[in-house]
Amino acid sequence: MDIDPVTAPFGTVFGPKMAASRFIDGSYQPLEMVAPDDISVHPAAHVLHYGSSCFEGLKAHRQVDGSVKAFRPARHAQRLLNSAARLRLPEPEFEMVLAAINSTVEANASSTPYSPGSLYLRPVIIGTERNIGAAGRPAKEAIFYVLASPVGPYFAGGSLTLVVETDLPRTTPQFGSVKTGANYAMALGLIERAAAEYGADQVLFAPGGQVEETGASNIIVVHGDTITTPALTDGFLHGVTRESLLELAPTLGYTVDERTLALDELLSLISANGCEVLLTGTAAVVSPVGTLIHAGVHHYVAGADANMHAARLRNALVAIQTGVNEAPSDWP
Numbered sequence: 014m015d016i017d018p019v020t021a022p023f024g025t026v027f028g029p030k031m032a033a034s035r036f037i038d039g040s041y042q043p044l045e046m047v048a049p050d051d052i053s054v055h056p057a058a059h060v061l062h063y064g065s066s067c068f069e070g071l072k073a074h075r076q077v078d079g080s081v082k083a084f085r086p087a088r089h090a091q092r093l094l095n096s097a098a099r100l101r102l103p104e105p106e107f108e109m110v111l112a113a114i115n116s117t118v119e120a121n122a123s124s125t126p127y128s129p130g131s132l133y134l135r136p137v138i139i140g141t142e143r144n145i146g147a148a149g150r151p152a153k154e155a156i157f158y159v160l161a162s163p164v165g166p167y168f169a170g171g172s173l174t175l176v177v178e179t180d181l182p183r184t185t186p187q188f189g190s191v192k193t194g195a196n197y198a199m200a201l202g203l204i205e206r207a208a209a210e211y212g213a214d215q216v217l218f219a220p221g222g223q224v225e226e227t228g229a230s231n232i233i234v235v236h237g238d239t240i241t242t243p244a245l246t247d248g249f250l251h252g253v254t255r256e257s258l259l260e261l262a263p264t265l266g267y268t269v270d271e272r273t274l275a276l277d278e279l280l281s282l283i284s285a286n287g288c289e290v291l292l293t294g295t296a297a298v299v300s301p302v303g304t305l306i307h308a309g310v311h312h313y314v315a316g317a318d319a320n321m322h323a324a325r326l327r328n329a330l331v332a333i334q335t336g337v338n339e340a341p342s343d344w345p
């Protein structure tokens with residue numbers, strides 16, 4: 014490979030093989046290994062007109078023993094099936110999703126960089142039926158595939174600047190907890206505006222003054238030995254990274270406090286002490302927020318200089334992802 018995937022922009026280099034299955038005549042066909050270029054989509058495909066798509070994002074990490082292993086694939090497989098159900102896309106068997114992830118990892122193992130690089134995996138389901146008259150019903154044909162992308166870190170390092178949005182929601186209520194393309198398109202205008210006005214990296218959605226998440230990451234606040242984070246609702250994405258960190262937190266001496274988090278309270282935590290505000294996600298891992306901009310006012314997160322908790326939580330997670338430490342035995 015000529016391009017170094019670790020320094021190339023995240024998600025622009027692709028592994029040579031992917032597992033794929035077509036849904037035709039009412040069932041998914043046996044998985045095949047194909048090249049990304051082997052998949053073509055007709056201009057009339059349902060997904061291109063009516064948005065019938067959902068996806069997952071997980072990583073496989075090179076282990077200390079040299080092998081390559083996906084992190085919590087069962088959690089991601091389950092979430093993909095939940096998304097497919099919500100989008101009225103045909104659901105593959107859970108075991109087929111796991112097999113597709115594992116065989117894609119195996120087929121691209123030699124293209125997987127060492128930590129902090131990894132093999133980013135994109136399981137995708139799209140409606141492929143060629144029928145522009147089918148606006149009012151689900152696609153009868155679909156493709157499920159697992160695209161692989163060798164990657165380096167998503168964020169360059171340093172701390173992030175977020176603009177808080179309290180008026181517009183990130184997505185519609187029925188799609189808040191699914192990964193579907195339109196959610197990201199909906200947020201683009203706001204992210205572009207935040208970048209143009211403030212040079213911000215992302216938007217933090219807090220509709221009606223209740224903190225939810227950013228465009229593609231969950232948010233946690235560490236103050237003292239407490240981790241506070243919004244409790245799960247249907248309105249935002251239930252991150253596997255968030256869940257994993259909350260499960261590890263007690264073993265690192267933190268108390269977990271999941272509840273509704275008002276923006277006012279977040280801002281007073283930031284002004285009161287050296288708390289840390291962190292974004293969590295498969296791509297972001299654990300990324301510190303340095304500045305929150307609300308109603309034109311900059312709120313600086315004092316703890317972002319030291320990043321003590323960010324480093325501690327990230328190291329604990331990465332040690333499990335790379336096989337330095339064992340995962341808790343009850344982790345699916």
Ligand SMILES: *Cc1c(COP(=O)(O)O)cnc(C)c1O
Nearest residue numbers: 229230231250252253254294295
């Ligand atoms: C994917 C995603 C996350 C993070 O989920 P992980 O499972 O931790 O990767 C958070 N918010 C949104 C909107 C996402 O799309």
